[in-house]
Amino acid sequence: METKALSFALSLNDLTNNRFSSNTPHAAAKVSVFTVRCSSSGSGERPWKNSDxxxxxxxxxxxxxxxxxxxxxxxxxxxxxxxxxxxxxxxxxxxxxxxxxxxxxxxxxxxxxxxxxxxxxxxxxxxxxxxxxxxxxxxxxxxxxxxxxxxxxxxxxxxxxxxxxxxxxxxxxxxxxxxxxxxxxxxxxxxxxxxxxWNIVGKDLISGVSCKTPHEWVDKTKQQWEFSKVPGEAFHVVAYDFGIKHNILRRLASYGCKITVVPCTWSASETLKMKPDGVLFSNGPGDPSAVPYAVETVKNIIGKVPVFGICMGHQLLGQALGGKTFKMKFGHHGGNHPVRNLRSGHVEISAQNHNYAVDPATLPEGVEVTHINLNDGSCAGLAFPAQQLMSLQYHPEASPGPHDSDYAFREFVELMKQGKNRTKESLHQLSAAQALDA
The missing domain is CATH 3.50.30.20 (Carbamoyl-phosphate synthase small subunit, N-terminal domain)
Incomplete structure (x- = not known):
């Protein structure tokens, strides 16, 4: 340990902050001499972090x-x-x-x-x-x-x-x-x-975050965080992992769904072989125009089973329907974005995370804009009843954020229920027609 000595000489008058009086011009100043010893480890570190x-x-x-x-x-x-x-x-x-x-x-x-x-x-x-x-x-x-x-x-x-x-x-x-x-x-x-x-536009980022092999998801929302009634009927959902969040899967499981998670490159034909009741296209990073293989997969599934798109999935659905997407100025990121449900008129406080949006003016006839972002008027939700399709630009599972939009999972369940009823009705009509022919 290094020790340094510093010597000081101060007059008594300096210490008391006084000057020599004009009537005692020749008074002698009393001087005190003392030494201060400082110890140092030699490291020179300060008790706070420097900018580095x-x-x-x-x-x-x-x-x-x-x-x-x-x-x-x-x-x-x-x-x-x-x-x-x-x-x-x-x-x-x-x-x-x-x-x-x-x-x-x-x-x-x-x-x-x-x-x-x-x-x-x-x-x-x-x-x-x-x-x-x-x-x-x-x-x-x-x-x-x-x-x-x-x-x-x-x-x-x-x-x-x-x-x-x-x-x-x-x-x-x-x-x-x-x-x-x-x-x-x-x-x-x-x-x-x-x-x-470096440029993030045009980069395929979903392939780097997606799972590599199909797997089953069974975890539900933990009881202390559960806030909605779970329906009794179960539906099989194939969830495309473009960067899917765990709480999306938990909310689906809590609504009674059996879930198979598949990679972003999983073919539409393999998905349809699994005979799902519905397909979820998940959230994910980056530019939807940079993943044409995913758009093609979505195209080949639309109309065959009920589908639900969230965030990136919403944008891919928009492109698959023939619409265009564009990069926003600074995007939407946060758990406090107001959205209006155009069907009900209700305003939801939503959780959002995206830099791209669907241009509703480029969508074909029959596609309905169901939600808009109240900060800038951008498209925040779509529906195409004829194709059993629904999508949201934001995150209904929140995490973090409020749970105003959790009802969307219930609507997807209802969409799958309608799809199953349609299938049963079609089979019944086919059976009846075959009986008449016989």
């Missing part, structure tokens, strides 16, 4: 911050999420693949991490950007702090950055590509070049 990370956006702006979680250099699209809580569900939502998620709520991490709130088996987002990282956790379900969780999953995070200013920039200029780095050897110009050289 940069977020460089493609518009040339550079944001200094402090890192937590993993270290390194990562590129992604920066989007902001307006949810007040639920950061663990957001971290594990596969729809955020390729994106940095900026939380507009300033204080993040106070509930820690638990094993029940995950929406998939891993984190798919590129990084997390927050204003203030909680130094403690206060939830009885907490098993570990947020920073440890991100480090274990090799996800980068930064804090002590002006998230309000970045959000205003994204609202003005639209979503921006950024590079997050803790590598001091990389110059700002190099990181800026990386941000301008």
């Amino acid at each position: 990370a940069r977020l460089v956006l493609e518009d040339g702006s550079i944001w200094r911050a402090k890192s937590f979680g993993a270290s390194g250099t990562q590129v992604g699209e920066v989007v902001f999420n307006t949810s007040l809580t639920g950061y663990q569900e957001i971290l594990t939502d596969p729809s955020y693949a390729g994106q940095f998620v900026l939380m507009t709520n300033p204080h993040i991490g106070n509930t820690g991490i638990n094993f029940d709130d995950e929406e998939s088996i891993q984190c798919f987002l590129a990084g997390l950007v927050i204003r203030s990282l909680s130094i403690s956790t206060s939830n009885w379900r907490c098993k570990k702090p947020l920073g440890d969780y991100l480090a274990e999953r090799n996800i980068m995070g930064i804090y002590d950055v002006d998230t309000r200013a970045i959000t205003r920039r994204l609202r003005q200029d639209g979503s921006l590509i950024g590079v997050l780095s803790t590598d001091n050897s990389k110059k700002d110009e190099e990181l800026l070049h990386m941000s301008k050289s």
